[in-house]
Amino acid sequence: MSIELILNAVNINLVALSDQLQNLVGQVFVVFIIAVAAAEAAVGLGIIIAFYRNKETVNIDEMSLMRW
């Protein structure tokens, strides 16, 4: 969720500058960022679900092995 907040901050910056500079490219970029954010959220949450199903925890300090 913090990643989503960070991406939103970037999006606000891009939209504000696109309004200021009268340039539409910033808003195009915002659309791409939203698409990437959706993909990233889906994959990240899938990883969390898979991890929880195998280890019964979501504490990141215990996510230290690459295979089991």
Place this chain on the structure above:
Amino acid sequence: MDAFVFYLLATLILGLGIMVITARNAVHSVLFLVLNFLLVAILYVTLSAQFVAVIQVLVYAGGIVVLYLFVVMLVSLKKAPELRSDSRRVGRTGLLLAGVVLAELIAIVWFTSASSGAPPAQAAADFPPRLASDAMLNTERLGWVLYTEYLIPFEVASMLLLVAMIGAIVLAKKNL
């Protein structure tokens, strides 16, 4: 009036962002996130980016946050993880990085305003008529740019979404 609306929105957005990361209950945190995204959408409307505002409400507040809510309720945290022992060191590193970013932003604003002072002033001059034009114009122009100049990145983004969808389905399979 414009400045008042902006400062009100900015204060609410920042406060809700802080509440998102400090809320003890994960579900409360997600609900604060929904409010935050809706306020950001209002901010987009005031910046005359209506299409992005609609996309923000549909994709973020409607899709991503519901996904987060599902996962938070599925994963049922029994106890909050204890704080790390060296959180002070992490905080100091974060403060340092935030300072670097702030310096960078100030430098960007300083140099761009020093090099070209005229375009922002001219943009501010014809700001009200552009805002008064209907929302269809913004969407139309955005779609035109997206499907002509940025067609290849658009297709790449669609492929990325397809790959992410397949990856999420594979990860969520029963016997991984």
